[in-house]
Amino acid sequence: MKVLVAMSGGVDSSVAAAELKAAGHDVVGVTMRLWGGESDTGCCSVSDVDDARRVAQQLNIDHLVFNFSDDFDKHVVTPYVQAHVDGITPNPCIECNRHLKFDRLSERARLLGFDAVATGHHARIERDDEGILRLARGADDAKDQSYVVHMLDQAELAYTMFPVGHLTKAQVRERAIELGLRTATKPDSQDVCFISKTGGRETFLGNRIPFRKAEVVNEDGTPAGKVDALELVTIGQRKGLGIPGGGPKQYVVEVDTPNARVVIGEEASLYRKSLIVNQIIWSDMHDIQRLRTTNDVLVQSSAHGTAIPAIVEILSESSIRIIWSEPQRRIAPGQSVVLYNMTNTHVLGGGIATAE
Amino acid sequence: MGTYLDHAASTPMRAEAIEAMTPYLDHMYANPSGSHRFAREARKALDEARDLVATTLGCKPGEVVFTSGGTEGDNHAILGAVRRLGGVAVCPASEHHAVLHCVEHVHGVVVRVNSVGTVDLEDLQRVLEEATEEQPISVVSVMAVNNEVGSITPMRDVARIVRKYAPNAILHTDAVQAACWVDLREITPLVDALSLSAHKFGGPKGVGVMVIKTGKNLEPLIFGGGQERDRRSGTHNVSGIIATAKALEVTDKTRAEETERVIKLRDRLVDEIRAQVDGVLETVPREHRVPGVAHLCFSGVENEALLFLLDQADVYASAASACASGAMEPSHVLEAMGIDRSWSNGALRLSLGHTTTDAEIDHAVSAIVSAVNQLRR
Numbered sequence: 001m002k003v004l005v006a007m008s009g010g011v012d013s014s015v016a017a018a019e020l021k022a023a024g025h026d027v028v029g030v031t032m033r034l035w036g037g038e039s040d041t042g043c044c045s046v047s048d049v050d051d052a053r054r055v056a057q058q059l060n061i062d063h064l065v066f067n068f069s070d071d072f073d074k075h076v077v078t079p080y081v082q083a084h085v086d087g088i089t090p091n092p093c094i095e096c097n098r099h100l101k102f103d104r105l106s107e108r109a110r111l112l113g114f115d116a117v118a119t120g121h122h123a124r125i126e127r128d129d130e131g132i133l134r135l136a137r138g139a140d141d142a143k144d145q146s147y148v149v150h151m152l153d154q155a156e157l158a159y160t161m162f163p164v165g166h167l168t169k170a171q172v173r174e175r176a177i178e179l180g181l182r183t184a185t186k187p188d189s190q191d192v193c194f195i196s197k198t199g200g201r202e203t204f205l206g207n208r209i210p211f212r213k214a215e216v217v218n219e220d221g222t223p224a225g226k227v228d229a230l231e232l233v234t235i236g237q238r239k240g241l242g243i244p245g246g247g248p249k250q251y252v253v254e255v256d257t258p259n260a261r262v263v264i265g266e267e268a269s270l271y272r273k274s275l276i277v278n279q280i281i282w283s284d285m286h287d288i289q290r291l292r293t294t295n296d297v298l299v300q301s302s303a304h305g306t307a308i309p310a311i312v313e314i315l316s317e318s319s320i321r322i323i324w325s326e327p328q329r330r331i332a333p334g335q336s337v338v339l340y341n342m343t344n345t346h347v348l349g350g351g352i353a354t355a356e
Numbered sequence: 357m358g359t360y361l362d363h364a365a366s367t368p369m370r371a372e373a374i375e376a377m378t379p380y381l382d383h384m385y386a387n388p389s390g391s392h393r394f395a396r397e398a399r400k401a402l403d404e405a406r407d408l409v410a411t412t413l414g415c416k417p418g419e420v421v422f423t424s425g426g427t428e429g430d431n432h433a434i435l436g437a438v439r440r441l442g443g444v445a446v447c448p449a450s451e452h453h454a455v456l457h458c459v460e461h462v463h464g465v466v467v468r469v470n471s472v473g474t475v476d477l478e479d480l481q482r483v484l485e486e487a488t489e490e491q492p493i494s495v496v497s498v499m500a501v502n503n504e505v506g507s508i509t510p511m512r513d514v515a516r517i518v519r520k521y522a523p524n525a526i527l528h529t530d531a532v533q534a535a536c537w538v539d540l541r542e543i544t545p546l547v548d549a550l551s552l553s554a555h556k557f558g559g560p561k562g563v564g565v566m567v568i569k570t571g572k573n574l575e576p577l578i579f580g581g582g583q584e585r586d587r588r589s590g591t592h593n594v595s596g597i598i599a600t601a602k603a604l605e606v607t608d609k610t611r612a613e614e615t616e617r618v619i620k621l622r623d624r625l626v627d628e629i630r631a632q633v634d635g636v637l638e639t640v641p642r643e644h645r646v647p648g649v650a651h652l653c654f655s656g657v658e659n660e661a662l663l664f665l666l667d668q669a670d671v672y673a674s675a676a677s678a679c680a681s682g683a684m685e686p687s688h689v690l691e692a693m694g695i696d697r698s699w700s701n702g703a704l705r706l707s708l709g710h711t712t713t714d715a716e717i718d719h720a721v722s723a724i725v726s727a728v729n730q731l732r733r
Contacts, residue, residue, distance in 0.1 A: 062667075111661055113730070
């Protein structure tokens with residue numbers, strides 16, 4: 001097959017390219033240039049492009065650079081900034097996967113005559129007994145990334161390959177060392193590529209939006225403190241609220257953006273019995289019918305969080321209510337919520353947490 | 357080998373130039389600044405190269421300065437003028453980054469360009485007229501031929517305006533893209549300084565030529581042993597300079613016939629593409645353009661995708677300039693010309709040169725037509 005492999009300059013995508021080549025595919029590597037602004041986290045930097053290109057040279061495959069910085073700005077950076085204005089906690093890496101890697105890039109790959117797009121994500125694509133493509137967790141429990149690529153539907157799963165999903169991270173590094181790839185010992189990237197370590201989220205947002213001062217109040221409405229930037233407050237947060245110490249621990253339990261108010265309370269106030277999730281993308285649309293009859297699921301709401309038992313109520317094709325088997329701490333609106341089957345092996349679908 | 361239509365990026369070395377330089381890569385290795393017989397032989401070759409270049413450019417041998425390339429010449433002219441004279445640097449918005457980034461670095465003034473990509477003469481005049489006594493214009497740099505779209509600047513008009521409204525300013529021209537197609541003897545007398553890059557006319561990479569007219573003092577960029585009459589220190593790149601002089605001589609002698617030959621090839625290339633696909637903009641009218649450049653914009657096509665398919669079909673072309681990572685940047689030249697992004701996203705530069713053949717044009721036409729059709733499906 002003719003495969004376009006997205007190479008970030010990291011070890012996973014380097015080995016992904018090597019695995020495809022070894023399997024006899026006609027492989028072309030591509031590095032996407034996404035963020036044009038300042039950054040010190042390394043992603044999209046010239047040195048990462050150099051690493052990707054050198055690995056491609058070692059593997060004797062062509063290497064391209066696509067400039068998708070306009071799309072990245074439109075689909076990831078601008079919504080990220082707006083989400084903070086709206087009091088929502090966004091997940092930019094998931095939006096980048098949704099709009100750049102598995103939309104913009106795969107669209108171009110199709111146009112250029114490729115049969116598939118591959119990435120170095122730790123996830124697996126398997127066909128089940130009924131012939132349905134399933135997005136399964138990666139072989140390495142600790143590195144599984146099925147959560148961040150949950151938005152792939154049947155058509156996209158059919159066009160996508162995850163060549164290192166069956167390997168543990170240690171095996172990936174071993175393969176890279178065996179092949180003498182220069183990225184073998186490169187540390188994993190952890191951070192949002194466009195937020196610098198030195199300035200952080202505060203500087204990034206501060207350069208783009210005016211921060212609003214907000215009142216911090218108790219659940220009964222009595223004043224408790226003040227914050228300088230409502231946009232930087234997240235549900236569940238404890239620090240930086242300008243409230244005196246002592247007494248029971250206080251958490252942000254509500255961010256009231258229209259009234260510029262932050263409500264704090266004790267941990268118990270954070271717990272919820274249910275959650276409405278919108279903008280659901282199903283791996284397979286048939287799962288909607290299945291879940292109407294058998295509605296037990298496991299729910300994961302952060303990249304490396306535990307999958308928690310719940311039952312799901314289908315509200316519409318793109319909206320569900322999750323009823324936790326036991327009350328759970330509130331999930332900040334804007335976070336991705338992903339449903340897994342009861343044996344916790346594959347993704348059923350996922351969407352965005354609402355405030356309800 | 358495939359079809360090479362990227363001569364404006366770099367053109368193959370002239371066989372005569374390779375032949376001329378080879379002894380100086382091998383047994384003629386002495387430093388021409390030395391005082392022994394062996395050094396004097398290298399010095400003689402260097403002096404002859406300088407004479408040859410001066411003849412071809414229409415200047416005095418003492419006005420020729422050998423550099424590391426076009427970028428050094430551009431930097432030397434602008435930074436050297438501002439450091440020596442103070443004042444303000446001026447250039448049009450469509451200049452090569454080697455000029456534009458220098459002018460921006462010294463907080464100079466960028467002048468508008470017209471729809472063909474050359475300096476807007478009225479805006480140039482306005483900027484020069486608005487200069488104050490405290491902040492006079494010290495250098496005006498205007499490219500003779502644009503590297504992306506190939507448009508030819510009326511240097512005579514530029515010189516007239518600069519001499520009238522900024523008589524004390526250094527007038528520099530980046531003539532890097534002019535060397536193959538324009539008789540430089542017509543440009544050199546109009547300016548105070550001129551920069552060339554050898555690998556654009558069949559010389560080697562890493563060598564350039566600068567003309568600095570007698571009496572025009574620029575602060576050197578590089579200090580050291582005082583070579584090139586203190587204007588550019590550093591041991592001479594003897595083999596490179598000899599090859600450069602030879603390549604320039606061959607280019608000059610063959611220019612008339614090459615111009616006629618290449619115009620026919622280029623016009624056929626463009627005409628045949630346009631006959632087979634719709635939605636093609638010929639960015640600059642032919643009468644404003646050098647023979648070697650065909651710049652087209654395809655609607656509904658992204659140039660990164662187009663270049664990939666052409667590469668796969670062994671047709672080597674380019675779009676705008678690439679950034680350090682290798683990614684395509686939106687063209688500042690097309691933006692300055694006021695060309696809508698819906699067109700400029702599909703920009704393609706096909707540049708022809710001394711090795712371009714009829715067979716290459718046939719191959720390019722079929723590859724481009726089929727790639728554009730695939731991308732528009």
